[in-house]
Amino acid sequence: MNKKKVNENVLKRFHYSTDSVIDKPFNWHQMLRLFSYMKPYRKNLLPLSIAMVIITTLVRLAIPILIGKYTIDKAIVEKDMSLLTILVTIIGSLYVLSYVANIFRIKWMNDLGQSVIYDLRKHLFTHVQNLSHRFFDQRSAGSILVRIMNDINSLQELFTNGAINLLMDLVLLFGIIIILFTLSPSLTIAVLLILPIMFFISTSLRRNIRRSWQLVRLKQAKMNSHLNESIQGIRVTQSFTQEKENMAFFDGVNWETYESWRVASQKNAMFRPMVEMTNALGTAVLIWYGTSLIQTGPLTIGVFVSFAFYLGMFWEPISRLGQVYNQLLMGMASSERIFEFLDEKPLVAEKENAIEIKDLQGRIQFEKVVFSYDENRTALNGIDLEIHAGQTVALVGHTGSGKTTIANLVSRFYDASSGVVKIDGMDIKDISLKSLRHQISVVLQDTFIFSGTIMDNIRFGRPDAKDEEVMSAAEAVGANFFIEKLSNGYLTEVEERGNVLSVGERQLLSFARSLLANPKILILDEATASIDTETELKIQNALKTLLSGRTAIIIAHRLSTIRESDCIFVLDHGHIIERGNHQQLMELQGEYHHLVKAQFQVNSAS
Numbered sequence: 001m002n003k004k005k006v007n008e009n010v011l012k013r014f015h016y017s018t019d020s021v022i023d024k025p026f027n028w029h030q031m032l033r034l035f036s037y038m039k040p041y042r043k044n045l046l047p048l049s050i051a052m053v054i055i056t057t058l059v060r061l062a063i064p065i066l067i068g069k070y071t072i073d074k075a076i077v078e079k080d081m082s083l084l085t086i087l088v089t090i091i092g093s094l095y096v097l098s099y100v101a102n103i104f105r106i107k108w109m110n111d112l113g114q115s116v117i118y119d120l121r122k123h124l125f126t127h128v129q130n131l132s133h134r135f136f137d138q139r140s141a142g143s144i145l146v147r148i149m150n151d152i153n154s155l156q157e158l159f160t161n162g163a164i165n166l167l168m169d170l171v172l173l174f175g176i177i178i179i180l181f182t183l184s185p186s187l188t189i190a191v192l193l194i195l196p197i198m199f200f201i202s203t204s205l206r207r208n209i210r211r212s213w214q215l216v217r218l219k220q221a222k223m224n225s226h227l228n229e230s231i232q233g234i235r236v237t238q239s240f241t242q243e244k245e246n247m248a249f250f251d252g253v254n255w256e257t258y259e260s261w262r263v264a265s266q267k268n269a270m271f272r273p274m275v276e277m278t279n280a281l282g283t284a285v286l287i288w289y290g291t292s293l294i295q296t297g298p299l300t301i302g303v304f305v306s307f308a309f310y311l312g313m314f315w316e317p318i319s320r321l322g323q324v325y326n327q328l329l330m331g332m333a334s335s336e337r338i339f340e341f342l343d344e345k346p347l348v349a350e351k352e353n354a355i356e357i358k359d360l361q362g363r364i365q366f367e368k369v370v371f372s373y374d375e376n377r378t379a380l381n382g383i384d385l386e387i388h389a390g391q392t393v394a395l396v397g398h399t400g401s402g403k404t405t406i407a408n409l410v411s412r413f414y415d416a417s418s419g420v421v422k423i424d425g426m427d428i429k430d431i432s433l434k435s436l437r438h439q440i441s442v443v444l445q446d447t448f449i450f451s452g453t454i455m456d457n458i459r460f461g462r463p464d465a466k467d468e469e470v471m472s473a474a475e476a477v478g479a480n481f482f483i484e485k486l487s488n489g490y491l492t493e494v495e496e497r498g499n500v501l502s503v504g505e506r507q508l509l510s511f512a513r514s515l516l517a518n519p520k521i522l523i524l525d526e527a528t529a530s531i532d533t534e535t536e537l538k539i540q541n542a543l544k545t546l547l548s549g550r551t552a553i554i555i556a557h558r559l560s561t562i563r564e565s566d567c568i569f570v571l572d573h574g575h576i577i578e579r580g581n582h583q584q585l586m587e588l589q590g591e592y593h594h595l596v597k598a599q600f601q602v603n604s605a606s
C-alpha cells in the first residue's frame with residue numbers, strides 16, 4: 001500500500017478540531033444529563049429490561065450451586081434418583097426461563113437503546129435547525145454532520161448494552177463473591193489472588209485499547225468530513241484539476257484510518273490471550289489448592305465443581321464492567337460535543353410575547369442601523385431608510401458594500417448591533433420569527449433545489465398548494481416552458497441542489513416557488529443575474545406579476561433591471577451614499593451615474 005505525499009499547502013487547508021479531542025474525564029453532571037434521555041421509558045422499556053436482567057442473573061447464579069452442591073453431592077453421591085429427577089427438572093426449567101428472559105432482555109434493551117438514540121438525534125437535529133445563520137457561518141456542513149451521525153452513533157453501545165449490563169454485572173459479581181465465600185472462604189481467598197491481575201487487564205490494558213479505538217473513530221470522522229467537502233466541491237476540484245492533490249489528501253486520511261485501525265486491532269488481539277492466561281492461572285490455583293482441600297476433607301467434589309463454574313463466570317462481569325467504563329468515558333467525549341451544540345442558543349431569539357402578524361402591509365424602516373458580522377469589520381454603518389408598502393426599491397453598489405446584509409436584517413437572519421429595523425412600524429424583534437418569515441420570500445442567485453420532483457420544489461414554500469396552483473405559478477413566471485420539456489414534466493425527479501437544471505432554470509423555479517408562497521415582502525438578491533437578456537425580457541411581465549401588490553427589494557448588479565424601481569439606494573462601505581429614482585440619480589451625476597456609464601461602456605464594448 002503506497003501513501004501519496006501531500007503538498008504542505010493542501011494539508012494546511014484542512015483543519016479538523018476533533019483531532020484534539022481524545023479522552024474526557026468522567027463528569028457526573030454530564031452523565032446524568034445523558035441518562036435523562038432514558039426518562040421517557042422509565043415506565044415501560046427500562047423496568048422491563050431491568051426485570052429481565054435480574055431474572056437471567058439470578059438463574060445464572062443459581063445453576064452452578066444446584067449442579068455442584070445438590071445434584072453431585074446429594075443426588076448423585078447419595079444415589080437419590082427422585083431428588084435427581086427433581087433437580088434436573090428444576091435446572092432444565094431454569095435454563096428455559098433464562099433463555100426466554102434473555103430473548104426479551106435483548107429485545108427490550110435494543111428497543112430502549114435505539115429509542116434513546118432516536119430521541120437524542122431528533123433533539124439535536126431540531127435544535128441545530130433552529131440555530132441562527134451565524135452558527136452555520138462558523139462551521140462546515142461536514143463537521144455538523146459528523147456530530148449528528150458519528151458522535152451519536154458512538155453512544156449507541158452505551159445505551160443499548162452498557163447501562164443495563166452494568167447492573168447485571170454488579171449483581172453477578174457480588175453474587176459470585178458471596179456464594180464463593182459461603183462455599184469455601186479459604187479457597188475463595190486463594191483464587192481471588194488473581195483479582196489484581198484481572199483488574200490490571202481490565203483497566204490499564206483496556207484503557208490503552210480504548211484510546212486506540214477512539215483514535216480510529218476520530219480518523220473516520222475526519223474522513224467523513226473531508227468526503228462531504230470533496231463531493232460538494234467536486235466541480236471546482238475538477239475545473240482546477242486538483243484531483244491529484246485532493247486524492248493525495250484523501251489517501252492521507254484513508255491511510256491514517258487504516259493505520260489507526262491496524263494498531264487498535266493488534267492491541268485488541270493481545271487482550272483475549274491475556275484473559276485466557278489469567279483464567280488458566282485461576283484454574284491452576286483452584287485445582288492445586290481445591291484438590292488438597294478435597295483430600296484433607298473440608299471440600300466436597302460437588303462444591304469443587306460449583307467453584308469451577310463460578311470461577312469461569314467470574315471474569316465475564318469484571319471484563320464487561322471495564323468495557324462499560326470505557327463506553328462511559330467515550331460517551332463523555334461524544335456527549336460533550338453533542339451538548340456543546342445543544343447548549344448553543346439561537347442568537348436571533350424570539351421574545352416570549354412575540355406578536356403573530358397575519359396581514360402585513362409591508363412598510364420597512366431602518367433607523368440608524370449598525371451591523372457587524374465580526375468585531376473587526378462593520379458591514380452596515382448607520383443605515384436610515386424607509387420603503388413604503390407596495391414599493392419596489394433597488395439596492396446597488398460595489399461588491400461587499402452591504403446590500404445582502406440589508407436583506408438579511410429584513411428577514412431577521414441576524415439582529416442589528418444597534419439601531420432598529422421596523423416592519424409596519426413594529427420593531428422586528430417584537431414579531432414572531434415564524435410569522436415574519438412567512439411573509440417574506442428571498443430569491444437568491446444560487447437557488448437551492450431539494451431532492452424530490454419539480455412539483456415538490458415549487459410547492460416548498462406552501463405545502464398545502466394544489467397541483468393546479470403550482471402549475472399556474474410556474475406559468476405566471478414562464479417556468480412552464482422548460483418544465484414541460486423535461487422527461488416527466490412537473491413530476492421529474494431532481495436531485496439535491498438540482499444539478500441537472502441550469503442556473504437560470506433553477507431561478508425560474510425559485511420565482512414560481514415565491515409566487516406560490518405569496519409573500520408580502522419579496523427580496524430578489526441577484527435573482528435575475530443568471531437569466532439571459534432574452535429570457536429576462538420574456539419574464540419582465542412575469543416579474544411584474546411577481547412584484548405586484550408586494551414590497552420588493554431588488555439587489556442587482558445588472559442596472560438595466562432596476563430602472564423602473566420607485567427608489568434606488570446606492571451603498572458604499574455600509575453607507576447609503578445616494579437615494580432617488582433612476583432619473584433623479586442620473587441627474588445627480590454621482591456614483592449611480594458612474595456605475596450606469598461604466599456598465600454601458602462594458603456592454604457596448606462586448
Ligand SMILES: Nc1ncnc2c1ncn2[C@@H]1O[C@H](COP(=O)(O)OP(=O)(O)OP(=O)(O)O)[C@@H](O)[C@H]1O
Nearest residue numbers: 137373374379397398399400401402403404405406
Ligand atoms: N456571513 C458573514 N460573515 C462575516 N462577514 C460577512 C458575512 N457575509 C458578508 N460578510 C461581509 O460583510 C460585508 C458586506 O457583505 P454583503 O454580502 O452585504 O455585500 P454585498 O453588497 O451584498 O456584496 P455582493 O454584491 O458581492 O453580493 C462584506 O465585507 C462581507 O465580506
